[in-house]
Amino acid sequence: MPHIKVMPISKEELVSRAKKHSELIEFIAHSVNYPEALIGINYQNEQFLLVYKYADNEAMLKYEKITRPLKLSLLKEAIGNVANALGFDVLSSNIVNIRHKEPLFASKYFKKIEDFIDIKFEHKEIAIEVGFGSGRHILYQAKQNPQTLFIGIEIHTPSAGQLLKQIEIQGLENIWVVNYDARLFLEMLPSNICKQIFVHFPVPWDKKPSRRVIGDEFTSEAMRVLDAGGTLELRTDSDLYYEYALQTFSKLPKMRMHINKNHALPIISKYEARWQRQSKDIYDVTLFCDEKSDDKRDEFDFSFSDLRYNININEQLPQESQVFDEYFVHFERLYEIDKDTFLMKCAFGSFARPEHKYIIMNTNNCRYYPSLPIRSNSNFKAHKAIKELLHG
Numbered sequence: 383m384p385h386i387k388v389m390p391i392s393k394e395e396l397v398s399r400a401k402k403h404s405e406l407i408e409f410i411a412h413s414v415n416y417p418e419a420l421i422g423i424n425y426q427n428e429q430f431l432l433v434y435k436y437a438d439n440e441a442m443l444k445y446e447k448i449t450r451p452l453k454l455s456l457l458k459e460a461i462g463n464v465a466n467a468l469g470f471d472v473l474s475s476n477i478v479n480i481r482h483k484e485p486l487f488a489s490k491y492f493k494k495i496e497d498f499i500d501i502k503f504e505h506k507e508i509a510i511e512v513g514f515g516s517g518r519h520i521l522y523q524a525k526q527n528p529q530t531l532f533i534g535i536e537i538h539t540p541s542a543g544q545l546l547k548q549i550e551i552q553g554l555e556n557i558w559v560v561n562y563d564a565r566l567f568l569e570m571l572p573s574n575i576c577k578q579i580f581v582h583f584p585v586p587w588d589k590k591p592s593r594r595v596i597g598d599e600f601t602s603e604a605m606r607v608l609d610a611g612g613t614l615e616l617r618t619d620s621d622l623y624y625e626y627a628l629q630t631f632s633k634l635p636k637m638r639m640h641i642n643k644n645h646a647l648p649i650i651s652k653y654e655a656r657w658q659r660q661s662k663d664i665y666d667v668t669l670f671c672d673e674k675s676d677d678k679r680d681e682f683d684f685s686f687s688d689l690r691y692n693i694n695i696n697e698q699l700p701q702e703s704q705v706f707d708e709y710f711v712h713f714e715r716l717y718e719i720d721k722d723t724f725l726m727k728c729a730f731g732s733f734a735r736p737e738h739k740y741i742i743m744n745t746n747n748c749r750y751y752p753s754l755p756i757r758s759n760s761n762f763k764a765h766k767a768i769k770e771l772l773h774g
């Protein structure tokens with residue numbers, strides 16, 4: 383990752399030099415407890431942070447993990463420009479050695495979870511595949527149904543990268559790849575937008591059923607996201623998963639499902655081929671969505687409305703993680719921008735997929751930086767807890 387080692391300058395000098403370049407450097411936030419500062423950057427319409435780590439004989443300017451832009455070339459340029467603007471004496475740098483080729487994850491077919499906050503769906507129809515693995519099935523479906531947008535959601539990053547490569551090689555334009563936990567992803571989608579959700583050969587997790595993709599919440603979110611006439615399609619080789627799915631789906635207040643045993647599909651994944659060689663039974667459970675659902679997306683308000691900077695904030699923030707039933711809140715670090723503006727680094731939300739964000743707080747307002755948390759139930763519950771903790 384790009385970084386530059388420079389001759390250290392004092393905190394005051396850093397702030398005074400930054401002020402002369404306010405179009406590029408929005409603020410400098412000094413850590414209250416650690417020898418580091420965060421530099422708020424606005425470069426090519428992207429807001430993000432760089433880290434400036436102090437040491438006796440050298441300091442380092444580098445990317446910041448949570449807000450890092452996906453385009454490596456943009457990040458590299460920004461670090462170079464900031465180092466020039468701040469007049470740093472550069473001791474060493476890996477910037478010139480950085481590959482110019484954009485990583486696969488800068489592809490327009492790769493979507494970050496935050497993109498779904500206000501994404502526009504322009505395709506006529508939408509289908510989702512959960513845990514696409516090698517991607518054989520989603521690639522086949524996308525070729526057969528060019529009018530449909532296929533959203534593939536996969537938790538395993540190398541598999542997501544492999545599918546992005548195949549999309550490029552095969553010249554497909556109707557697949558989006560999301561590298562995230564499918565159990566939380568559905569919460570980001572509007573109601574009634576989808577015609578099919580495929581869950582093929584989910585990990586059985588027989589010893590830890592709570593980790594299964596399919597669960598009560600996933601099922602009800604799937605029914606909300608599916609349009610009337612849509613289907614949730616489970617295909618599994620696991621007897622236990624099959625029985626568990628029947629039980630889970632049966633808990634819905636109203637439901638209709640269809641079962642097939644050892645029904646061949648036109649495309650076989652590597653995983654399925656293995657079970658076929660072992661003559662294992664394969665079950666298809668199709669759950670039908672017969673009714674439209676209400677749109678409940680606007681219920682989540684991530685503003686801090688009447689919250690203002692409070693001089694005792696440092697003493698007031700709990701040092702320990704605050705753990706609630708299905709979510710947690712942890713204030714990690716506090717940074718001071720000026721005497722009454724603070725930047726807080728926090729982690730919160732679900733245990734399975736925590737959200738990491740900064741919060742800027744001053745005498746006029748309080749907001750998430752650089753963007754709002756994703757609209758999930760657990761993030762919203764955690765947001766309400768953060769508000770209470772900040773109110774003191």
Ligand SMILES: C[S@@+](CC[C@H](N)C(=O)[O-])C[C@H]1O[C@@H](n2cnc3c(N)ncnc32)[C@H](O)[C@@H]1O
Nearest residue numbers: 513514515536537538563564582583585651653
């Ligand atoms: C057994 S493989 C099956 C892959 C593919 N569907 C097939 O039929 O060959 C299960 C896949 O689900 C992915 N997965 C597991 N849990 C997930 C989750 N919570 N969200 C998204 N993907 C998940 C795994 O990374 C893995 O690629």
